[in-house]
Structures are given as C-alpha cells and as structure tokens.
Amino acid sequence: MEHGIEKKKESSYEVLEYTNVEELLKKMVSDFRKEMKELGHVNIIIAGKTGVGKSTLINAAFREHLAETGMGKPVTSCCRKIEKEGVPIRIYDTVGLELNEARKRESIAEIRGLIQEKIDLGPEHADEFIHCVWYCVQSDSDRFEESEQDFVRMISEECDIPVILVITKAYLKKHAKAFASEIGSYNLPIRAISIVLAEAYEDEDFTAKPYGVPELVQTTLDVLPESARRAWVNAQQASLELKKSEALTIIKQTVSLAFGAGYSPLPMSDAVVLAPIQISMFIRITSVYGISMTKGLAASIASSLLGVAGATFAGRAIASNLIKLIPGIGTAIGGTISGGTAAMLTWALGRTYIEIMEKLFRGELTVSDLEKDEVRETIEKVLDRNLKNKEE
C-alpha cells in the first residue's frame, strides 16, 4: 500500500481502495492540477479601435475580470498580453489601433509578426499558437471603414487565422443587424459576424439588457482547433449552457467507457471500484466550470457524494451505502451489482455534481457552505431525485 491508496486490477475494473481520507483528498487535488496542466491554453487576439468595447467584452466573456486584473504586459507597440494564473487563456489586446495608413501597416506587420513568431516556436510549443481573432467594431460607427476591411483581409488571408467580426455596443438591435448585413455584403474572409451588447445599456428612456456574448463564445468554439476546446470551455464564463453540455458529455463518456458492454457484474465487495472512476469524472467536470479543486471541495465531494466521513474509513462501504438508495435494488442480488446499476449510480452522481457546480459558479453557494448540514441534506435529496429519475 502506497500513501494509503491501494491499487489492484480485478476483472475489467480498476480498483483503488482509499483507507486514509487525507491521502484521498491530496490525490484529488493533485489529479486536478494535472488536469489543469493538460488543458493547455487558448490564445486569441482581440483587435479594434480604441473605445469600441474590447475590455468590456473580455470581462463579460471570460472568468476573473481578466481585463482589469490580468497583467497587461506590452508585447509589441500595438499589443498587450492579458493572462492570469489559473485561467487557461492568453488574450492579445490591441492598443492604439487607429488605422491611419502608416499606423495600419505597422500594426498589421506587428500582429503578423506575433503570429509568425509563435508558429516558428515549433509544434512542441503548439500551446502558444494564436487560434483566433475577434475584430471588434462599434455598432454605431457610421460605416466599416476600408482600412478596417483591409486589416481584416490581411489578418485572415496572410496569417490564415479565423477571424470573427464582432459588432459591439449593440444596444439598438435593428441598427446592429443592418450594420451586420452591410458588413456581410463586403464578402470579407471572416468566419462569422456576431452582434453583442456585453453590458447593460441605460439611457433616460430605455434600457437594453446584455446579449450575444454566449453565442459569440459558442461560435468561437466552432472555429477553434480541438486541442483548444477544453481550455476555451473552462476560461469562458458567458455560456453556462456550454459548460453544462460539456459536463454531460463527460458523464456520458465516463458511463460508457467504464460500464459499457463486455463488463462482467461486479462483486459487491468491490463496489468501491466505482469511486476512482467517479472521482476522475468529478475532477474533469470541476475543470469545465473553472472552479478550483481545493482540499475543501475534495472533502465535500468525499463526504456528500462518496459517503466518506472521518479520518479513515473502509472503502468498501462507499458504494454499498449509495446502492441502497437505488429503487428496486435495495441490497445487491447474489452479492454483485450489474454494470447497468454502476452506470446508473455514476450518472446520478454526475448529474448531482453538475447542480452543485452550477450553484458554485453562480455564487449561490460557496465551497465552505458545502460543509453545512442543511446543504448536505439538500445534496442527498438531489442525489436521491437523480437516482430515481428513470427517464435518463
């Protein structure tokens, strides 16, 4: 036994037995760090003239108020890099892109140089490649100037990077749509036009609610390479729906990989094998929500979802406690549980965990709340509901 964690291989399941809670929690935290490292980064350029709303958009689209709190290191005279520990994105924010003829040429050359410099680092530095450009233009601009059109053309054609044109501050929807179709008529080499109002707009006689950023986030995901997908889902905060659909995919993958066809019924005495499979599912879902797996969160998962309390425990108790909750099973027949039961249990645990993550993400709960008796009771109820939900 190593660090209170015993690993053995039995039938087709991986068996991990935890006998020491402290070691289990440490392992969860370190597995999470590994997961975060493996996410890599997504790198995007956000360009546009001064005052069009780039910083406002960055703060709406990504976690952690990046535009204010992410260090803005000047990279070139027209670009600064925004990044923050724990958020897997690097944003190159343009400054002073005023686009008079001389400045425009200089800026394009600089941005081109930046993109090339990353490519020249070679495939082992693929984590630094620029993946996408958002070119922002304000919805109440009179027109999309020729110099801006040239800029977009050159970036897209010469650098071969997907460009999404973002119409910002679109508090007048009809006007913004007309502007979008005007821009559409220029046949620019862009992948999409998105219309956004990143922050609510208030005037004396009307207010406009923010909209469009979740769609922009989804549109961007569609043009990103697969390798940048997980980092993007983590870093963005605008679309809770995107996080949820990604989390559901993880649950489905876990269930089908772990309990798909060909698995023999699992001896009840080894039902604890479910725990490591589910723990890695919890870790991946935590990363989707951009929430940090602290020891406190790990302890809450262990106690409210895995039924582990106290300093040491007999691992085998975990699943048998949970299995009792599944209607129609009660006690496992003949001392075994089927792959189907294990799958159902995993599904219910995953669904319950998503509900917890959403509450943490929205700030309706904090990690320390999870220790409260009433919150634990609620989690048990949610789990019970998910176990009884036969629809899925």
Ligand SMILES: Nc1nc2c(ncn2[C@@H]2O[C@H](COP(=O)(O)OP(=O)(O)OP(=O)(O)O)[C@@H](O)[C@H]2O)c(=O)[nH]1
């Ligand atoms: N209500 C509202 N105001 C916005 C929106 N986007 C930008 N603004 C306002 O427009 C002004 C400029 O926005 P910024 O986000 O700072 O623009 P920027 O492109 O980062 O400007 P530079 O950093 O100078 O290039 C600020 O006063 C913002 O509050 C929006 O979606 N809604």
Ligand SMILES: [Mg+2]
């Ligand atoms: Mg700014």
